[in-house]
Amino acid sequence: MFYDGSFGSQLVFAVRCKALSVNRPTWRWNEGNTRLCLQCNRGIEETVQYLVLECSIYEHERESLMDVIHEQCGENKWNARYAEEDSGMIYLVGLDEECNMTVVDAMKDFLVHAWNKRQ
Numbered sequence: 082m083f084y085d086g087s088f089g090s091q092l093v094f095a096v097r098c099k100a101l102s103v104n105r106p107t108w109r110w111n112e113g114n115t116r117l118c119l120q121c122n123r124g125i126e127e128t129v130q131y132l133v134l135e136c137s138i139y140e141h142e143r144e145s146l147m148d149v150i151h152e153q154c155g156e157n158k159w160n161a162r163y164a165e166e167d168s169g170m171i172y173l174v175g176l177d178e179e180c181n182m183t184v185v186d187a188m189k190d191f192l193v194h195a196w197n198k199r200q
Contacts, residue, residue: 083175083182089189092196096129097174103127120199130168132195133188142194146173149187 084090095101118127120138125131132139133146150159154172162169171177175185 083185087189088196089186089193092192093174093185093189096170096192097176099129101129101132103129103132130170133170133173133191134163134168138198139191139195142191142198146187146191150184153181153183 084094092101116126118125118131118136120127121136123137125135127136134143150173154162159169162172165171172179172181173184173188175182
């Protein structure tokens with residue numbers, strides 16, 4: 082089941098609705114008044130894609146997610162999805178026609194651990 086009331090489900094739902102509070106879309110209202118990622122300080126705009134797929138602060142959490150993706154989808158197929166405009170985010174949040182709940186559950190776990198790390 083996609084939505085089970087858990088914190089992970091709430092975070093995935095926010096990603097699906099483009100409502101996850103990262104700095105790029107909320108920079109006008111955040112404390113630092115910046116679009117940049119304050120977690121890694123690399124001078125890159127913090128988008129959901131950046132948080133999930135690139136930010137070095139979440140490397141450890143991302144390893145578990147990538148292990149599940151490669152197991153469920155295969156490395157070649159994932160690389161093709163990653164090359165798409167959305168960098169595979171549609172697949173990760175279960176909006177793809179080939180929705181895989183194991184991957185969505187791994188995404189929930191990633192987001193929970195990453196979000197807790199932000200606090």
